[in-house]
Amino acid sequence: MLDPDLGRLPQPAKGLLAYWNEHCPAGGLPDRSVFDPLSLRPYLGNLLIVDVEATAGAAASGQSERRFRYRLIGTDVAAMSGRDMTGRYFEDVYDPVALAEMRHCFGWVVDHRRPARIFGTFRHANRAFLGFDGMFLPVATDRGSIVAQVIGYIISNKS
Template sequence: MTKDATEALEYWKSKARGARLPSRADIDPSDMSGYLKWVTLVDVAQENDRVRYRMRLQGTGVADMFGRDVTGRWADEIYSDFYGGQLEQVYSDVLNSKKPACLTCTTHHNDRAHAYRRLIMPLAADGRSVDMLLVYFDMADIPIAAKGRLTHGSSIWMPVAEIA
């Protein structure tokens, strides 16, 4: 992970209270000023017998790289079945394990694959039941020429080693 990704993970860990997960209220955006534009907040909503994910707030850096802002949108309404299925599986894994996950994601620009990392960290208002995800996009290796032109909602996600 890059310095900023490591910093984001350490920040999340510092907000945990023993075995209790950090909450959204514990997260101060001013503490993340160096990498805030790469952070996205995702609401976890239980609707009847299914879980849905809403992009509460997408970082400006992420929106710029993909050429669109998905703030306020539901994942199942904006992504393809393939991509949405990956997103739901990974987010559900974090929701159930209550542990952060890091994935390598591959996206495309000009028929070239570009890899980036996505660090997904659970948040819980009550310290136990995950109700939000703090997601850091580590896009340091994406060429600036690809800015605004990355294929959105089509990346392949591969788990990286488990995070302690």
């Protein structure tokens, strides 16, 4: 589920959000390059990075159709979900219901150009018994204003 209110973020995510805010120019997005491995060290196992790609038809039609591809899945996220989806497109991983949910959550962050809290279970990975909490952060590349990637931070809520 998606929650635009960041007031209920899990404590570990608040430090990453503060880092994102520190590097977010007025009216813009932080550049992906400020999120280097050294600065992200405390979060690495729980991170995922998703590339946002416009589809060929979207570019021609001016519509916002897009594909999402996992560029990186942290080791803790892979362990929680029971799979490492690095390099795979969402439509190659998820069933139609889960695909719609994932596109909605990531799409909201891309369209609104702002972070959001996410929470739920790993039901889409046949692990409905395991809850998670976290957030998605939009970032640009090459000092652009278009969301090129979404950085996710996911932790088990063990509740």
